[in-house]
Amino acid sequence: MSEQIEQALARKYEAGFVSNVESETFAAGLDEEVIRKISAMKNEPQWLLEWRLKAFESWQKMEEPEWAHLHYAKIDYQAISYYSAPKSMKDKPKSLDEVDPELLRTYEKLGIPLYEQQMLAGVAVDAVFDSVSVVTTFREKLEEAGVIFCSISEAVHRFPDLVKKYLGSVVPRSDNYFAALNSAVFTDGSFVYIPKGVRSPMELSTYFRINEQNTGQFERTLIVADEGSYVSYLEGCTAPQRDENQLHAAVVELVALDNAKIKYSTVQNWYPGDENGKGGIYNFVTKRGICHTNAHISWTQVETGSAITWKYPSCILKGDNSVGEFYSVALARGKQQADTGTKMIHLGKNTKSTIISKGISAGDANNAYRGLVQMGPNAEGARNFTQCDSLLIGDQCGAHTFPYIESRNPSAIVEHEATTSKVSDEQMFLCQQRGLDPEKAVSMIVNGFCKEVFKELPMEFAVEAGKLLEISLEGSVG
Amino acid sequence: MLKIQNLHAKVEDKTILKGLSLDIKPGEVHAIMGPNGAGKSTLGYVLSGRDGYEVTDGQVELNGQDLLEQETEERARAGLFLAFQYPVEIPGVSNMEFMKESVNAMREARGQEPLSAAEFLKKAKEACKQVHLPLDFLKRGVNEGFSGGEKKRNEIMQMILLEPTLCILDESDSGLDIDALQVVADGVNSQRSPERSFIVVTHYQRLLDYIKPDFVHILADGKIVKSGDASLALEVEKEGYAWLGEAQEAGA
Numbered sequence: 001m002s003e004q005i006e007q008a009l010a011r012k013y014e015a016g017f018v019s020n021v022e023s024e025t026f027a028a029g030l031d032e033e034v035i036r037k038i039s040a041m042k043n044e045p046q047w048l049l050e051w052r053l054k055a056f057e058s059w060q061k062m063e064e065p066e067w068a069h070l071h072y073a074k075i076d077y078q079a080i081s082y083y084s085a086p087k088s089m090k091d092k093p094k095s096l097d098e099v100d101p102e103l104l105r106t107y108e109k110l111g112i113p114l115y116e117q118q119m120l121a122g123v124a125v126d127a128v129f130d131s132v133s134v135v136t137t138f139r140e141k142l143e144e145a146g147v148i149f150c151s152i153s154e155a156v157h158r159f160p161d162l163v164k165k166y167l168g169s170v171v172p173r174s175d176n177y178f179a180a181l182n183s184a185v186f187t188d189g190s191f192v193y194i195p196k197g198v199r200s201p202m203e204l205s206t207y208f209r210i211n212e213q214n215t216g217q218f219e220r221t222l223i224v225a226d227e228g229s230y231v232s233y234l235e236g237c238t239a240p241q242r243d244e245n246q247l248h249a250a251v252v253e254l255v256a257l258d259n260a261k262i263k264y265s266t267v268q269n270w271y272p273g274d275e276n277g278k279g280g281i282y283n284f285v286t287k288r289g290i291c292h293t294n295a296h297i298s299w300t301q302v303e304t305g306s307a308i309t310w311k312y313p314s315c316i317l318k319g320d321n322s323v324g325e326f327y328s329v330a331l332a333r334g335k336q337q338a339d340t341g342t343k344m345i346h347l348g349k350n351t352k353s354t355i356i357s358k359g360i361s362a363g364d365a366n367n368a369y370r371g372l373v374q375m376g377p378n379a380e381g382a383r384n385f386t387q388c389d390s391l392l393i394g395d396q397c398g399a400h401t402f403p404y405i406e407s408r409n410p411s412a413i414v415e416h417e418a419t420t421s422k423v424s425d426e427q428m429f430l431c432q433q434r435g436l437d438p439e440k441a442v443s444m445i446v447n448g449f450c451k452e453v454f455k456e457l458p459m460e461f462a463v464e465a466g467k468l469l470e471i472s473l474e475g476s477v478g
Numbered sequence: 479m480l481k482i483q484n485l486h487a488k489v490e491d492k493t494i495l496k497g498l499s500l501d502i503k504p505g506e507v508h509a510i511m512g513p514n515g516a517g518k519s520t521l522g523y524v525l526s527g528r529d530g531y532e533v534t535d536g537q538v539e540l541n542g543q544d545l546l547e548q549e550t551e552e553r554a555r556a557g558l559f560l561a562f563q564y565p566v567e568i569p570g571v572s573n574m575e576f577m578k579e580s581v582n583a584m585r586e587a588r589g590q591e592p593l594s595a596a597e598f599l600k601k602a603k604e605a606c607k608q609v610h611l612p613l614d615f616l617k618r619g620v621n622e623g624f625s626g627g628e629k630k631r632n633e634i635m636q637m638i639l640l641e642p643t644l645c646i647l648d649e650s651d652s653g654l655d656i657d658a659l660q661v662v663a664d665g666v667n668s669q670r671s672p673e674r675s676f677i678v679v680t681h682y683q684r685l686l687d688y689i690k691p692d693f694v695h696i697l698a699d700g701k702i703v704k705s706g707d708a709s710l711a712l713e714v715e716k717e718g719y720a721w722l723g724e725a726q727e728a729g730a
Contacts (some may be wrong), residue, residue: 425529426566430620432550433526433560434576434636435583444579448570448619 055183058174155191189219205234225260254289270305277335280307293319314343317351332365341371361397375412485536496700512697555587557643663688683715
């Protein structure tokens with residue numbers, strides 16, 4: 001039976017194609033000159049160039065972290081190109097009709113048509129291709145509501161005060177090794193601002209695509225929800241199938257001002273590498289949000305891709321009565337390695353956090369949950385509930401749980417529950433006896449295991465995520 | 479419909495079935511009784527193709543097809559249904575989802591269109607009522623937190639929905655009180671038809687008061703040692719299985 005499960009897990013990566021787009025790509029290597037060049041390409045103000053250079057200075061003094069439960073060869077940061085953009089984007093196309101059709105086709109093939117009339121009504125998309133944003137849809141409709149949704153490069157010029165005020169306010173530029181690198185070289189990403197009391201009329205989403213060889217993608221996303229506002233934001237990512245590892249080091253900052261709510265969902269499907277562990281994306285991402293009084297941030301992630309995932313979307317619960325949530329499904333199979341989890345930093349009174357983590361390991365994969373729940377001295381009456389479940393498929397994989405709990409307030413309550421289970425032969429037999437293929441059986445059992453997290457995703461995304469798991473687990477059974 | 483000839487099977491290195499033969503015609507109900515360890519459950523698992531149950535000799539034909547050549551799911555789609563003695567839980571997968579997939583897999587194999595959500599729901603509700611399960615069982619995870627009796631009734635509900643041609647009930651009476659037993663038996667009886675056959679595996683004669691068998695077979699040490707009509711079950715009830723040793727010797 002376990003052999004059948006193994007076969008059921010053999011996967012096809014459907015987003016692995018390469019787009020034939022002529023690009024302008026920097027030579028590999030990183031020094032001050034490269035950073036000045038990136039900044040100049042983007043025609044950035046002096047303050048931002050200086051900000052980048054300071055980040056670079058800190059990065060050079062930092063050590064790559066080694067505490068994660070991950071094993072990989074040292075990354076050669078001088079072998080990576082830090083900027084690549086389709087040449088056609090240089091003329092700054094004014095509308096979709098001026099955008100290179102090959103770029104549009106790329107997104108269409110990925111199931112994300114960029115023409116508004118073809119899109120899911122109710123979702124606006126920012127499409128980021130290598131280092132630049134290709135297009136942001138439904139801008140006019142959003143601007144009517146006062147919602148700003150554009151690429152961060154554009155925001156630097158159009159909304160400098162907002163960017164200057166909040167950039168680096170949640171993830172400081174020297175926060176950690178990968179965040180410092182990102183701060184020095186970030187190229188594009190999305191910027192969102194929801195004004196006071198506004199509920200965003202549609203879901204906002206960014207779709208990240210790495211295409212060019214030997215480049216890294218370093219995007220930066222900043223979302224500011226002003227007092228009493230609400231936004232739901234989705235993020236998706238894919239990359240071509242290549243033999244070399246590629247680095248993706250992103251930073252996402254969320255600011256939820258008083259009474260605001262941000263719901264941030266990710267479906268990460270970067271190329272995971274082949275069955276022997278060759279190629280795949282190294283995904284080192286820093287995501288953090290800050291909640292002011294009564295604010296609410298909810299992270300939901302479905303991580304199925306990447307050779308290596310190092311990612312801990314976190315909440316700083318600064319304001320009283322603020323709420324942080326983290327719902328995660330991480331699937332690692334083949335030679336994939338994931339070290340992911342969250343940090344909930346309770347500073348304010350009566351702050352609440354919920355962590356639901358579902359780790360699925362198959363093949364030779366290693367999946368680690370790493371989470372920190374910290375109750376500060378002023379966190380009177382704060383509460384956390386953590387549930388951490390691991391599902392093992394086969395007998396060669398590993399699941400690891402590293403929960404850290406620090407409480408400096410005696411009235412705070414922290415709960416942690418953990419389970420480990422296996423897809424059992426009995427379950428497979430029951431499904432097959434009822435006429436289901438082994439592939440269908442595995443994906444059904446896995447989907448059931450993930451249900452608590454999937455129900456947190458926006459509807460279109462939940463369907464997408466379920467399908468993605470199905471594809472990830474698909475294979476031929478002889 | 480089902481023809482078993484000289485079936486030998488082992489689990490790990492232990493031979494459990496040692497030359498079992500049985501012939502079942504459409505519409506017949508065959509009860510299989512016997513002491514613990516005789517191989518009653520093994521027969522169900524071998525017929526349905528459970529992994530780890532290795533056939534070492536003999537043939538089985540279902541509706542003219544070589545059953546032993548087929549994968550577990552192919553046998554199921556060919557109309558073989560096994561009601562489990564201890565149904566396993568599948569957390570987070572609703573009964574409804576599970577059975578809809580299952581029903582549609584069967585329909586696809588029969589060349590029928592899949593049922594729409596509304597059509598399926600209607601059938602599922604009817605089946606649910608038939609085995610006296612509250613409708614919220616459709617929304618609950620497969621067997622998740624069900625009592626023993628609820629699990630057994632859930633199995634019968636699946637049988638009703640899947641419309642198999644050969645139903646194997648593996649001790650569907652064990653652990654049931656008299657009311658639940660009646661419900662299970664009513665469910666089974668409602669499905670009796672000239673095309674559908676049943677193998678009812680049980681320890682006790684009690685179930686056969688409710689599900690009247692056409693034939694009763696006594697399975698001991700991997701073989702059928704005695705066959706008869708419903709009165710054989712009453713005999714067993716009175717005498718126990720102790721006489722089997724003598725019967726086997728006499729037969730040899």
